[in-house]
Amino acid sequence: MERSADHALKTLFAAQRQAYDAHPYPALSVRLGQLARLAQLTRRHAGEIEAAIARDFGHRSRVETRLAELTTLQQAIRHARRHLRRWMRPRRVRVGWRFWPARAEIHSQPLGVVGIMAPWNYPWNLALLPAVDALAAGNRVMIKPSEHAPATAELLQSLVARYFDPAELGVVTGDADASRAFAALPFDHLLFTGSSETGSQVAQAAAANLTPVTLELGGKSPAILDETTDLDDAARRIAFGKWFNAGQTCIAPDYVLLPQRRLNAFAEALERAVRQLYPDPAGNPDYSALLGSAARERLIALRREAEQRGCRVIEIGGDDATFAAGGKLAPTLILDPQQSLRVMREEIFGPLLPLVGVQDMDAAVNFVNARPRPLALYAFTDNPAHRRLLLTRTHSGGLVINDTLWHIAQPALPFGGIGTSGHGAYHGEHGFLTFSHQRSVFRQSRHSSVTRLHPPYRRWLLRLMGLF
Numbered sequence: 001m002e003r004s005a006d007h008a009l010k011t012l013f014a015a016q017r018q019a020y021d022a023h024p025y026p027a028l029s030v031r032l033g034q035l036a037r038l039a040q041l042t043r044r045h046a047g048e049i050e051a052a053i054a055r056d057f058g059h060r061s062r063v064e065t066r067l068a069e070l071t072t073l074q075q076a077i078r079h080a081r082r083h084l085r086r087w088m089r090p091r092r093v094r095v096g097w098r099f100w101p102a103r104a105e106i107h108s109q110p111l112g113v114v115g116i117m118a119p120w121n122y123p124w125n126l127a128l129l130p131a132v133d134a135l136a137a138g139n140r141v142m143i144k145p146s147e148h149a150p151a152t153a154e155l156l157q158s159l160v161a162r163y164f165d166p167a168e169l170g171v172v173t174g175d176a177d178a179s180r181a182f183a184a185l186p187f188d189h190l191l192f193t194g195s196s197e198t199g200s201q202v203a204q205a206a207a208a209n210l211t212p213v214t215l216e217l218g219g220k221s222p223a224i225l226d227e228t229t230d231l232d233d234a235a236r237r238i239a240f241g242k243w244f245n246a247g248q249t250c251i252a253p254d255y256v257l258l259p260q261r262r263l264n265a266f267a268e269a270l271e272r273a274v275r276q277l278y279p280d281p282a283g284n285p286d287y288s289a290l291l292g293s294a295a296r297e298r299l300i301a302l303r304r305e306a307e308q309r310g311c312r313v314i315e316i317g318g319d320d321a322t323f324a325a326g327g328k329l330a331p332t333l334i335l336d337p338q339q340s341l342r343v344m345r346e347e348i349f350g351p352l353l354p355l356v357g358v359q360d361m362d363a364a365v366n367f368v369n370a371r372p373r374p375l376a377l378y379a380f381t382d383n384p385a386h387r388r389l390l391l392t393r394t395h396s397g398g399l400v401i402n403d404t405l406w407h408i409a410q411p412a413l414p415f416g417g418i419g420t421s422g423h424g425a426y427h428g429e430h431g432f433l434t435f436s437h438q439r440s441v442f443r444q445s446r447h448s449s450v451t452r453l454h455p456p457y458r459r460w461l462l463r464l465m466g467l468f
Contacts, residue, residue: 012170013185016113016140019167026138034135039077041163056149058327059289069124072409079411080136087432099450103443108436110138112188119194120146121248130191133431143171144182187211196420214424217417218250223378224364225258226386234380235269241404243331246288247351251376254348257364260357267333274316274331281317289327299350302343306334361386365393373419378404397421
């Protein structure tokens with residue numbers, strides 16, 4: 001990282017720290033105004049945002065950008081503005097009778113300066129969605145967008161500078177060195193979204209400053225079907241969740257577990273669903289491209305390994321040559337892959353979907369529990385006993401029954417991982433709490449009888465109060 005860039009980064013951080021020290025508890029009106037400007041920024045420049053993201057991807061479905069990047073952000077802003085007064089209100093808690101008439105409260109206090117490190121797959125949403133929560137909580141915010149989506153990063157930096165004082169909200173661009181320098185700053189909280197490997201490095205850098213971190217990492221999120229599942233309905237919902245943004249989604253279904261005898265029928269249902277959702281996917285504007293040739297080559301290598309090991313591989317809509325011109329890759333099914341294959345060991349992050357046959361629901365649960373805890377688990381079942389089984393015997397960041405993806409669009413639900421899929425959560429009030437210090441406040445009355453507990457101790461009184 002160049003010395004001038006490092007100096008600019010530290011200068012911005014110092015300006016935000018100084019601004020926070022001068023005004024450590026922004027009023028409700030100030031926070032609402034910041035959120036309104038953020039909404040205005042996104043609404044006024046929606047066309048520019050769509051174009052920048054499309055440049056980074058080569059091709060990105062305009063509708064998917066609207067849904068995943070802009071609409072969900074605006075929804076989050078509206079939700080925060082509607083509920084912020086209540087979130088900021090001190091919460092009374094009970095005091096033990098021995099301490100009456102004392103009072104106890106919990107106050108949500110801004111942390112200070114919050115850092116956000118965003119990924120490339122949803123470069124607008126995942127940069128600004130946590131910023132909504134951090135600003136609502138009264139913090140100063142610095143964002144480091146991914147260097148792999150440079151057009152979006154440059155636009156974000158330019159627009160934020162037009163609508164916000166850098167001491168309120170600032171954007172820092174740069175390469176991997178800039179990201180490392182960013183993670184090493186002494187933030188009061190740092191949120192990172194990305195791979196588990198990079199998340200580990202970010203956590204280690206933050207640990208040097210004892211900076212608390214929220215890590216949103218991903219992993220292999222399973223979808224589970226049972227004997228009661230309507231295959232056509234499940235196929236359509238899983239196809240949507242898997243091939244939205246060409247599978248480049250941290251909560252996309254990564255593989256499907258289902259009864260072995262239903263595997264071929266479900267593969268046929270998925271083929272039908274994909275052809276209905278994305279007719280001619282190679283030329284379909286609703287089917288997005290992969291970001292970068294390296295990602296495409298990696299996915300082709302995963303598929304080729306499965307083919308060489310004898311797996312049945314179904315490419316829907318054409319071969320590599322058909323999709324190459326648009327930087328896309330065919331929606332692909334891989335039936336009964338061996339567990340040693342890379343496609344079953346690595347997070348896929350692309351349009352490949354393995355289908356794994358199992359004996360029953362207990363076998364599916366054991367399969368999931370033998371692997372790192374996923375960010376999401378999708379269950380397609382009308383069996384109440386199976387739902388209870390999944391609720392009580394599995395762990396995941398989120399559990400979705402009979403659908404995919406849409407839990408992330410609910411501002412009232414916390415979003416976050418568990419184990420290797422991350423830790424900590426945000427969205428809505430949960431994000432407000434993540435970026436606030438829950439400060440305990442105890443107020444004692446001058447007329448409190450608690451002074452009777454001071455020495456010299458009178459054992460008869462302690463016995464009377466149940467303390468001895």
